[in-house]
Amino acid sequence: MNDPYQILGVSETATDEEIKKAYRELARKYHPDNYHDNPLADLAQEKMKEINAAYEEITKQRSGRGGGSSYGGSTAYGGAYRQYQGQSTSSVLQQVRIAIQTGNLTRAEALLANYTDHNAEWNFLRGAVCYRRGWMDEARRYYQAACEMDPTNAEYRQALEYMESGTRGAYAPGGSPFGTELCLGQSCLPFCCILPFCC
Amino acid sequence: MFGYVRPPLALLAPEEADRFRRIYCGLCRTLGQRHGQRARLILNYDFTFLAILLSAGEEETGSGCCVAHPIRRRAYTRPTAALELAADESVILAWWQLRDGAEDRDHFGGLGDRAAAAALEGAYRAAAALRPAFDEAVHLQLQTLHALEAERSPSMDRAADAFAVLLSAAAGEAEEPVRRRVLEQLLYHLGRWVYLIDAADDLKKDAASGSYNPVALRYGLEDGRWTEESRRAFSATLDHSVHMMTTAFELWDFGAWTPILEATLYTGLFQVGRAVLDGTFHQRGKEKKNIQEG
Numbered sequence: 001m002n003d004p005y006q007i008l009g010v011s012e013t014a015t016d017e018e019i020k021k022a023y024r025e026l027a028r029k030y031h032p033d034n035y036h037d038n039p040l041a042d043l044a045q046e047k048m049k050e051i052n053a054a055y056e057e058i059t060k061q062r063s064g065r066g067g068g069s070s071y072g073g074s075t076a077y078g079g080a081y082r083q084y085q086g087q088s089t090s091s092v093l094q095q096v097r098i099a100i101q102t103g104n105l106t107r108a109e110a111l112l113a114n115y116t117d118h119n120a121e122w123n124f125l126r127g128a129v130c131y132r133r134g135w136m137d138e139a140r141r142y143y144q145a146a147c148e149m150d151p152t153n154a155e156y157r158q159a160l161e162y163m164e165s166g167t168r169g170a171y172a173p174g175g176s177p178f179g180t181e182l183c184l185g186q187s188c189l190p191f192c193c194i195l196p197f198c199c
Numbered sequence: 200m201f202g203y204v205r206p207p208l209a210l211l212a213p214e215e216a217d218r219f220r221r222i223y224c225g226l227c228r229t230l231g232q233r234h235g236q237r238a239r240l241i242l243n244y245d246f247t248f249l250a251i252l253l254s255a256g257e258e259e260t261g262s263g264c265c266v267a268h269p270i271r272r273r274a275y276t277r278p279t280a281a282l283e284l285a286a287d288e289s290v291i292l293a294w295w296q297l298r299d300g301a302e303d304r305d306h307f308g309g310l311g312d313r314a315a316a317a318a319l320e321g322a323y324r325a326a327a328a329l330r331p332a333f334d335e336a337v338h339l340q341l342q343t344l345h346a347l348e349a350e351r352s353p354s355m356d357r358a359a360d361a362f363a364v365l366l367s368a369a370a371g372e373a374e375e376p377v378r379r380r381v382l383e384q385l386l387y388h389l390g391r392w393v394y395l396i397d398a399a400d401d402l403k404k405d406a407a408s409g410s411y412n413p414v415a416l417r418y419g420l421e422d423g424r425w426t427e428e429s430r431r432a433f434s435a436t437l438d439h440s441v442h443m444m445t446t447a448f449e450l451w452d453f454g455a456w457t458p459i460l461e462a463t464l465y466t467g468l469f470q471v472g473r474a475v476l477d478g479t480f481h482q483r484g485k486e487k488k489n490i491q492e493g
Binding site: 029030034035038039040043044047130133134135136137138140163164165166167170171172173176178179180181182183 | 354355356357360363377380381384387388391417431432434435436437438439440441442443445446447449450461465466468469470472473476
């Protein structure tokens with residue numbers, strides 16, 4: 001393993017409290033909640049494993065001086081980055097879920113295009129494919145259709161809620177607010193002289 | 200591109216603001232050295248941001264005078280492979296956009312674009328010969344965009360996708376697989392965000408001229424005016440793209456450029472987005488004018 005202190009971005013002389021703080025900030029950054037349905041979630045998961053291992057290593061090295069346990073333990077996130085694990089109503093839609101999970105969006109789209117029953121789950125999965133492709137507006141519309149067809153389904157409702165306000169809880173350094181409409185006050189001063197370079 | 204992607208200079212530490220100025224000057228010099236003085240006129244914040252994203256972690260600096268600053272020596276980032284790539288890609292993108300504007304008078308304003316495209320012709324040919332894959336991608340995606348404009352597609356995702364795919368092609372030369380995935384994802388959503396912000400910025404102008412505007416069509420806006428609900432939905436869709444950018448950014452070590460990128464992605468984009476939605480973002484013309492007069 002690489003230098004655990006370097007991984008956490010702290011010096012070897014850092015106090016236990018400083019290490020814990022650095023660890024928590026990184027854990028928040030790479031947390032599965034921040035990589036919800038993200039096409040790069042596998043990379044975040046690797047980062048999280050590295051950070052957890054580094055924190056546990058430092059804690060072990062310093063044991064007896066009062067360390068701390070890692071954020072939920074290093075194995076706590078084993079399956080949390082994977083999405084779309086709900087039970088399908090048909091074997092084709094189950095295959096669509098697998099295709100999305102493995103990142104094969106072309107296959108997922110082809111399966112959905114040939115599936116004639118545009119039921120709630122079909123709309124939900126169409127939305128999921130759109131989201132993965134970065135078509136956020138269409139994703140929201142499909143999730144909305146899924147919720148209208150099956151208002152009691154928690155999986156669909158959660159997806160729609162995430163599209164409508166999910167980024168409000170997104171990680172930002174130092175816990176700053178995240179969002180265009182939340183951009184207020186001191187952190188959003190008017191632009192300074194736009195081209196000071198050419199003056 | 201249009202100059203929407205900028206770091207919040209007033210909030211950056213002075214050494215980081217200086218670093219940004221140095222790469223801005225470095226890109227300008229690289230454009231001049233590779234593609235002639237006229238190519239320097241295309242310089243803007245968006246292309247500078249592209250140069251930063253494509254840069255390796257460390258920065259080499261030099262200093263000297265130039266046409267814009269003939270007396271006082273200024274520090275600049277020395278031309279690197281990344282700056283050369285950014286310069287070539289900027290020329291390709293700028294030329295195609297100018298040519299497009301010349302063909303489509305309503306959207307960009309015709310004659311001036313034709314003259315500017317002609318002035319950039321030689322630079323474009325050289326850059327396209329060096330980066331044929333990127334040139335091909337830009338050409339193809341702008342054709343797609345033209346077709347969507349012609350059919351007045353109400354899908355803003357589809358229209359934005361063309362520009363997003365185009366920009367993600369700028370990462371085409373990245374060899375390390377993780378870096379490539381990170382850059383492609385970041386640039387895709389940067390392209391999507393830029394396209395949507397530009398459409399939002401043009402709402403009133405397009406409503407007056409009757410030009411195609413996918414955002415106005417998507418939300419059924421009258422006279423280019425937001426309703427509370429449509430504005431909320433549009434902000435949410437922008438924020439999702441910013442989130443995709445920040446989550447990608449955090450998965451690669453951008454070295455010396457990390458503070459500038461972090462400030463731009465977590466603060467700068469929100470500032471510009473908010474200003475565009477509030478109708479207070481009117482710096483584009485000023486920036487262009489300053490660069491040309493500079």
